[in-house]
Amino acid sequence: MTTKIASGLERAFATRGFAEPSVEDLRDAAGVSLRTLYKYAPSRDAMVRLALEHRHQRYLEHVFGDPTKSSKQGLNETLDRVAGWMRAEASHGCLFHAAVASAPDDAILRELLERHKAEVSQMAVARAGSDLSISDLMVIVEGLTQAWSLTKDAALTSAKRLAQLAEMAPV
Template sequence: MTTKIAGGLEHAFATQGFAAPSVEDLRDAAGVSLRTLYKYAPSRDAMIRMALEHRHQRYLAHVFGATSASSRQSLHETLDRVADWMRTQASHGCLFHAAVACAPDDRALRQRLETHKLEVSQLAVTRAGADIAPSDVMVIIEGLTQAWSLSGEAALASAKRLATLAGAEGAQVK
């Protein structure tokens, strides 16, 4: 039930933004009664957190797959998968950044954004077996994500060039 609700909420916020959807819109998107929605997410903030957690898990599965944390994946492959996410799921940018932009003083949302970005960059470095700082990988992935709506495939090519310049282009399997 929670996956269904979280997925519906994620879709509603991703397509309508965080301010526009009414509680009734969110209920309809979740496909449950208002009572059930409030049982699992008793406030709009809780609905946003539920949607972002769902998004985070889907993103990790899309970018890194269902394989174990010790599986190898080059940084270029990670960038290809991020680009595929942008093509198919998030052509308008990062939902986490959008949430913080709508509530810039919400420390919990900002912390969720930071945690998401840190986990993604650390996992990318670990999977690549690369000798590159997670903060550098974060900048490369964020650059790709933010530039996607303007540059599309050219943003992917630039991100790969930056990864190569940083010495992590293929991140040889150790």
């Protein structure tokens, strides 16, 4: 039940933003009664957090595959998968950044954003077996996701070029 609700909430926030949907809209998106919605997410803030946690897991699975496997994945493949996510799921940019922008003083949302970005960067470095630092990779992936809405595949080409240059540069 939680996955169904979280999925519906994620879709609603991704398509309509964080301010626009009413609680009734969110209930409809989740496909449950208002009572059930409040049982799993007792406030609008809790609904946003539930949606973002769901988004985080879906993103990790899309970009890195099965989280229980520690298989190697080249950096270009990781960047291709990020671009695939952007094409299919986030053509307007990062939902985590949008959430923080909608409530800049919400420390919990900021922590979710920071955790999401850190886990993505750490997993990308670990899977790629690269000598790039986590910070370097975060900048490359963030550049790709932020530039996507403006330049699409050109952002992917640039991210791959920057990753290649960074791997060749002395530390």
